[in-house]
Structures are given as structure tokens and as C-alpha cells.
Amino acid sequence: MEKVKIAILGFGNVGTGVWKILKENKKEIMKRSNYEIEVAKILVKDINKKRDIAISKEILTDNIDDIINDESIKIVVELIGGRGEAKQYMIRAMKAKKHIVTANKLVIANWSDELFKIAEEEKVLFYYEASVAGGIPIIREINESLTANRIQQIIGIINGTTNYILSKMTNDGIGFEEALKEAQEKGYAEADPTSDVDGYDAVYKLAIMASLSFGTKINHDAIYREGIRSISSLDIEYAKKFGYTIKLLAIAKEENSKLELRVHPTLIPSNHPMANVNDVFNAIMIKGNAVGELMLYGRGAGDLPTGSAVVGDIISILRNNVKPADISEVSEESNFKEIKKPEENEAEFYIRLNVKDRAGVLGDTAKIFGENNVSIISMTQDVSREDDVPLAFITHKSTEKNIRNSLEKIKSLENVNRVESIIRIESFN
The missing domain is CATH 3.40.50.720 (NAD(P)-binding Rossmann-like Domain)
Known part of the structure; x- marks a missing residue:
């Protein structure tokens, strides 16, 4: 041999x-x-x-x-x-x-x-x-198995460190700093965790997948990014009350030849398979116009899972397979698909305010939402003996622009102390 x-x-x-x-x-x-x-x-x-x-x-x-x-x-x-x-x-x-x-x-x-x-x-x-x-063969799936499809969207948990942290916060009821420290002690997070917890790692990975999937060159700086540092235990609890789980998602969608590319914490239905992807595991859902929805699941990092993908590539070279399509081979005509501006993106939203416990505060905020074409699905307000209380909303699908305009006006209300959280919701519809 x-x-x-x-x-x-x-x-x-x-x-x-x-x-x-x-x-x-x-x-x-x-x-x-x-x-x-x-x-x-x-x-x-x-x-x-x-x-x-x-x-x-x-x-x-x-x-x-x-x-x-x-x-x-x-x-x-x-x-x-x-x-x-x-x-x-x-x-x-x-x-x-x-x-x-x-x-x-x-x-x-x-x-x-x-x-x-x-x-x-x-x-x-x-x-x-x-x-x-890591060990999930996503590049090979896009380049080989799904070549008969026009890929419409990719939604993934593609950073094991942040998934571990959010899993610990959700399942063990601990705060971000404690979960991060535990991740570092286990070797899942670096001493400087910026690349992971601030979403940069997921942005780089999404740029690669989106370039291959949509046949266009992607500048990773054009991808909207939010990390998980601002996620609190209170957000985790409210998400549970509303029937959701918080995950850091990488999302790429194509609609009418325009791309929507974003990485951020997201509420997803707790009965969805992706909500049960815990620890350092990754999962990627791909929707193709012929195959429908596929979900790939496995360890996204680690010596042996990542090593498995590396050795798989070595074997592919030795077998002298046809060179897989790469980002450089997309046609010039398709190289410049427009990427939506963040304010154009539409989603349902979870919004948490800190307000004074006064009569009329709910009506005032609801009025401003309505004036900006933001419709509320549900809300909850905790009863507290303290003067300041949290007020949380779930909205119908709305543009980012309308949400931001609403909150700018709501922040100026006398009985609103501050906007605590704004987290998008992915319902996978």
C-alpha cells in the first residue's frame, strides 16, 4: 500500500x-x-x-x-x-x-x-x-448532499462555549459570570472569552456557511452581531414563563434575493428540538426548497470531534475527490447579493423594562407600541413590594426599526426607569 x-x-x-x-x-x-x-x-x-x-x-x-x-x-x-x-x-x-x-x-x-x-x-x-x-460535516452537506437544492435558510447553534454557558444558566439557575467561570475551569472557554461570548466566533462561521449556501461573497463585518454578556437570570426565567429557551443563534436567510445575516441571543420555543441542544453541543438547521428542513447535531468542538473532521478532509484528498465548490467559484453575477440593514429585519421580540409601580405605566407603554405599529402578544408584570418592578412583553412580528422607535419614546416616559433587555424570537415558521 x-x-x-x-x-x-x-x-x-x-x-x-x-x-x-x-x-x-x-x-x-x-x-x-x-x-x-x-x-x-x-x-x-x-x-x-x-x-x-x-x-x-x-x-x-x-x-x-x-x-x-x-x-x-x-x-x-x-x-x-x-x-x-x-x-x-x-x-x-x-x-x-x-x-x-x-x-x-x-x-x-x-x-x-x-x-x-x-x-x-x-x-x-x-x-x-x-x-x-467541529465534528458536524456541514461544509460537505452544503457542497455535496444539498447541491440539488436552493438553500433558503440556515439557523444554527455554532458556538459550544456560549451554548454551555446558557445551558448552565437555564438548567442550574446560575448567573452569567458563574457559568463563564465554570466554562473556563472546564477548558470550554478561553481566559479571554471575547471571541465566543461576544459572538465573533459565530460570525466567522456564519460568513463561511452563508457564502457557500447563497453563492455570494460575504464580508463578516456586514453580519449583525450581539453577544450574551447582557443575558441575565431574570431573562432566563421570563423566557421560561413565556414558553421559550434562550440560545445564541447564527441566522442566515434569503428572501427576494436579499440576505438576512445575524448572530444574537434568541428566544426559541422550548418544545423545539434546538432548545434541547445543551452543553457544548452544536446544531444546524438547513432549509432547502427541495429537501425541506434538515437538522445536523453533534459536538462542535473538542480534540476528537474536530480532529475527526480534519482527518475526514485528509481522506477526501487521498481519494482524489472532485474539488468541492468553494467561495471563489461563485459566479460574478451572484457575487453581490444585497444584505439587509439591521433595521429592516423582522422578528417577534421579547422586551423587558424596569418601571415604577404606578397606575397607567402599562397603558402608556402600550399606546406608544401601537403608535409605532408594534402589536403585543402577551405581557407580564411581577408584583413587588419595591417601587421598581420588571415589565416584560412579547410582540408580534415587527421591524427592528419600529421596535427601536418605540423604545426611544418609552424610555422618556416618567415612570419608565430603563429598557433592560431586547431579545429577538425565532419561531421557525
Whole structure:
């Protein structure tokens, strides 16, 4: 059986997961790829660092040139993450006629055009399944299984850290800070959790999926973004009262050739399957005009789930499959689909106010909503011995603009202290 040599750039959590899978599933991989895979080099920062797994120092290097200049290495697996260094290593490897497998969502979301163009020019393959949803094969589904469909929408829980935090807040009744600390202690959240809890990670992943699904180039800066820092235990409890669960959703929809792209906390019906996606698990719902709705579920992060997607891409390259469609191959005519401005988006809304316990406050707020074409489905006001009380509403579908206009006027009412929360609702209709 022919042997193929590969190199791994980075030997952190995912890198070690790839190593374990290649070793433990060696026979199955050989059978499915018709190759024996040899890890010839691993790029690390510190060769002498103590590691949890036994590995020969002979294959470790801290010099990228040892990999780029080795003509026997045919596939480079980039698992460093981050921006510039990873991008430049991939470019150098492709120009040395090496195929690329990566899990780097940040680089794909920012420089896909450049990278895919170089891959095409150098006649090498560029695979990136692990960049979006860990072990969930969403890229392959879009590129292969759903090619007979016009994809109409994608709605997903695609960040395991925020899903863990919101699950703990919902199921254990703890606050955001406590849930975040627990996520950090378990290794689910970084010391600086900004990318996850402020929604940037989900934005990068949504940009990749939307570009492939709708055949257009997506600038991730055009995607509306909100994180979960402002979600309180009180919001969790009110959501339950109204029959909802709060999740951070990534949403992409196409209607009348215009795209709606947003990442934000969302109330979803508690009886919907996605409401029961807990812990660090991910789930993605895709709606196609032929297939209808599909839901993919699995671990969105971790050494072995993400490593599984990486090794799957390696096997795909070895099988010499036809190159999957990539963002660079969309036609020029479809490259510039208009993205809706946030104020144009329509949704139902959950709104929580802090008001003085005075007669007429409900009537005053309801009047302003009505004047701005915002219709109320239901409301609740807690009885309190204190002067200030929470007042929560669920609205019918309304434009973001009308909601914002209403709240600007409501904030000026004498008996309204402040607007505490505005959270969109996804009913999956």
C-alpha cells in the first residue's frame, strides 16, 4: 500500500486529536483511503515541552522551512489558528505544491478569495470542514448532499462555549459570570472569552456557511452581531414563563434575493428540538426548497470531534475527490447579493423594562407600541413590594426599526426607569 507523508502545523488540542485518530484508527483509515498516512513533521513552538502523549522528537520542528522544503510531504494540516502566521504558512505550502487541510475559521472568513485562488493556480486541494462546526460535516452537506437544492435558510447553534454557558444558566439557575467561570475551569472557554461570548466566533462561521449556501461573497463585518454578556437570570426565567429557551443563534436567510445575516441571543420555543441542544453541543438547521428542513447535531468542538473532521478532509484528498465548490467559484453575477440593514429585519421580540409601580405605566407603554405599529402578544408584570418592578412583553412580528422607535419614546416616559433587555424570537415558521 502506498504511503503518503503529511505535516501538522500546531500540536495543541486539535493537533493531538488528529494524532490520536490517525494512530487509533489506522487500519480503518488505510482501508478507506487506500493509503498509509505517515505524520512526517509537526510544527511546534517548543520542541522540548513536556507533552501528555508519547511522540518522537525527531518529527518535531520549530522551523516551518523543514516542512515547506520537504518535497516528500504532500499534505499540510494547519491547526495553529489565528491570522497572519497561519495564512502565510498555508500560502507557502500551496506554492510548494502541497494540499491544505485547515480548521481556521478566522482565516477562511477573512481571506477565502485569496487562498482559493492560489489553490486553483497551484492545482492543489484546499479543505476546511473543521472550520465551522467541529465534528458536524456541514461544509460537505452544503457542497455535496444539498447541491440539488436552493438553500433558503440556515439557523444554527455554532458556538459550544456560549451554548454551555446558557445551558448552565437555564438548567442550574446560575448567573452569567458563574457559568463563564465554570466554562473556563472546564477548558470550554478561553481566559479571554471575547471571541465566543461576544459572538465573533459565530460570525466567522456564519460568513463561511452563508457564502457557500447563497453563492455570494460575504464580508463578516456586514453580519449583525450581539453577544450574551447582557443575558441575565431574570431573562432566563421570563423566557421560561413565556414558553421559550434562550440560545445564541447564527441566522442566515434569503428572501427576494436579499440576505438576512445575524448572530444574537434568541428566544426559541422550548418544545423545539434546538432548545434541547445543551452543553457544548452544536446544531444546524438547513432549509432547502427541495429537501425541506434538515437538522445536523453533534459536538462542535473538542480534540476528537474536530480532529475527526480534519482527518475526514485528509481522506477526501487521498481519494482524489472532485474539488468541492468553494467561495471563489461563485459566479460574478451572484457575487453581490444585497444584505439587509439591521433595521429592516423582522422578528417577534421579547422586551423587558424596569418601571415604577404606578397606575397607567402599562397603558402608556402600550399606546406608544401601537403608535409605532408594534402589536403585543402577551405581557407580564411581577408584583413587588419595591417601587421598581420588571415589565416584560412579547410582540408580534415587527421591524427592528419600529421596535427601536418605540423604545426611544418609552424610555422618556416618567415612570419608565430603563429598557433592560431586547431579545429577538425565532419561531421557525
